[in-house]
Amino acid sequence: MADKLENKKNFMLLTGNEAIARAAYEAGVSVATAYPGTPSTEILENISKYKSIYCQWSVNEKVALEVASGASIAGSRTLVAMKHVGLNVAADPFMTLSYTGVTGGLVIINADDPFMHSSQNEQDNRFYAKFAKVPLLEPSDSQEALDMVKDAFDISERFDTPVLVRTTTRISHSRSLVNINPVTEVTPVKYVKNAQKFVMIPAYGRQRHHFVLERWEKLQKLSELDIYHRVHEPEGSRKNKTLFKHTGIITSGVSFQYAREVFDNIAILKLNMTNPVCKGAIASFTEGKKLIIVIEELEPFLEEHIRLLNLKADIAGKEFFPAYGELGTRALEEAYSRLFGREVYTSNAERGKAGQRLHSSDTGSAADLKTGNFSDDGINDKSCEISSIINELPPRPPVLCAGCPHRSVFYILKKLKAVVMGDIGCYTLSVLPPLNSLDSCLCMGAGIGQALGMEKANPEFKNRVVSVIGDSTFFHSGITATIDNAYNNGTNLIIVLDNATTAMTGHQDHPGTGKTLGGDSTICLKPEDFAEAAGIKNIQVVDPYKLRKLEAVIKQELARDEMSFIVCRRICVLIEKEKELPVAYIDQHNCRECGQCLKFGCPAIELKDGKYSINSILCTGCGVCVDICKFKAIGTVK
């Protein structure tokens, strides 16, 4: 801390994402690309503040990686950022990029989302690094995020490989102190044509596969270097020193922080590079130890590697730590109790000033590793009462905003009993009550293809099945599926919810907004033009605030025996609240208390003490609810 105080000016409180952007700047990156996706989005948003770096939103992660690959071939240091499922989209170029390697350093920031704070799955992308035989670095705080990303560019250029840096949500979105350095001057490498390296025809591909295997040997040696792993000696003052002397922990990423706090009496081997795994360093760390605890979120990635080493020590891994969600000090305390005794464990650090607690000594008996022997102390009356209070609290899920232009579309689709194949975006929230609209949500762009599959599998779905997709998602991966529907004589209905932004991730531009990430004006594409080019004849553009018109159009297009395409166009209410729009109110005189307006699911429409009313602070004046009340009890006031 002392050095931090002396140089306070050079320290900043940064999120992992901000630190990665800073690293790109300090490493002399000149091109950066991404498609927005939580928890990775703010990396490019922050890079765009450094004017020395060209940066762009690409239409999807595959293109983002391809643009990055081109920039690398041209000789520039290049960074590309995406969320975990984005790497699925980019997997095709990624796997072969491992063969071609790079010219200018190429670093892929991959942000995993354990617990699915804002994702459809929690896949563990460390396996991608193993799959492609590329090096993988895992920072455990913002400082390491900065240092490792800078180092990743050196590794990339020295070993002719793309490098993966994997963060998780708690690294991307937690702030810690970071030491700021000046920018490194990097001279771009001159372009020299090299077909045998960059043209992956089978004959050259075979040569490059040999290169990949040789590179793997070198990377294994690299992983043994001191900077890629570190032993943290125990600092705690727990009893039973002999027991703990023969115990060791192997961990990486944010799990290290939890481990260092809870298991402060046990030596920790922290891996900074988790692919390749440093076999030699692990062997010497585990020498003479009887128990090795492997602490990692999600899959037993390190554990599988370690078990293959045939160590003499017992290994405690996924039978003590969940293979789902996030870890945290609580999960580690539970594992601690199961391993070493039943006491309710509080670590030194968690024992704050306010909450001093008695801390009983260790029982000292290691639990049975085979069975994970553990019994709960039982739940007392007070905790029962507290649980029942918490269970009865009304949940507060995220909702479509008051005035959201998507809401009316789902209200009508529900009314028409349509089968709705959804997609990824704010509008996925329409699955929740009271709209209960979606039948499916799989991945970016999936709904359009799924709708075709439904109707081909069972003709009963004709005139019933609809796919809904946002504008940004349509450009990301809806266009090819639209062509597939048109080509294969589909007869279903595609609805594009066009709110002129990538809303869910915080309003990023895309090809339909007329602006680039750098703020330059550019072309403004319209989804309906793509439908027309695909030969779809029935194309309609409607304002989703006009409820009756919208219902008539959806009814008409759903009834058709050929492909239809509707664009519901209205800018996101968070970007552009139309001023002076008259807010709605409920005339208590006319209200029959039928409750129909509540089924619209607008947060501004309230039911308090048996009276229906509209919260004038929340109401944006979209006026849709006026048409929902058939008793004409809803009006608007200037």
Add this chain to the structure above:
Amino acid sequence: MIKNDNNNNNYKINYQSIAGSSSSSLKNGETLSVLFTGVGGQGIILATTVLANAAINAGYDVKVSEVHGMAQRGGSVEGSVRIGKKVFSPTINSADFIVALEKLEALRYARKLKEGGFMLVSDYSIYPSTVFSGDVSYPENAEEMLFKFTENFFFINAVEKAKNLGNTRVSNTIMVGALSLMMPFGQDCWLDAIKDSVPGKALQINIEAFKSGRDFLK
């Protein structure tokens, strides 16, 4: 058990007796964990940033955890700050202090309070949509229910105070001001932190809000 009166006088008296008791500096290995809860849009990220910067100004290590993405669309949100000579985990599983900007969220997170911890609650309700359409109702007796978790909580009419200052949105800074009485660093650290965290045009009202929160005992 204290029951409050209409002007929060009982809370003030009780808070007075506790404020300052935690103000000695943190020793090696000691950590303070502060959890902020509320509804997306209430300004939790600003509150965590001000606290974190104040702690840095006082020479401490900090880690802040935030929520982005889907969780922000009007849902229940939390943010946390951990302070110490050296902080490891960015997340907390129990808090020394909980600052709730809304009463229902106070209840939802109350079990995260450490034994002996303290809770500051903005006396303000935001109804979630689920109470309008379902079988669940808003807990109107939040004060009584909180007693099931702890006796160490204090209600502050932060939104009313913010309204008097001219902008209800600074209720978050008022709550930070009240919290500041409990934190082991002085007013200068806080004022510098507000200057570093708030854009220029909102600075004055946020400083007033902070002072109003800090003076809530008076």
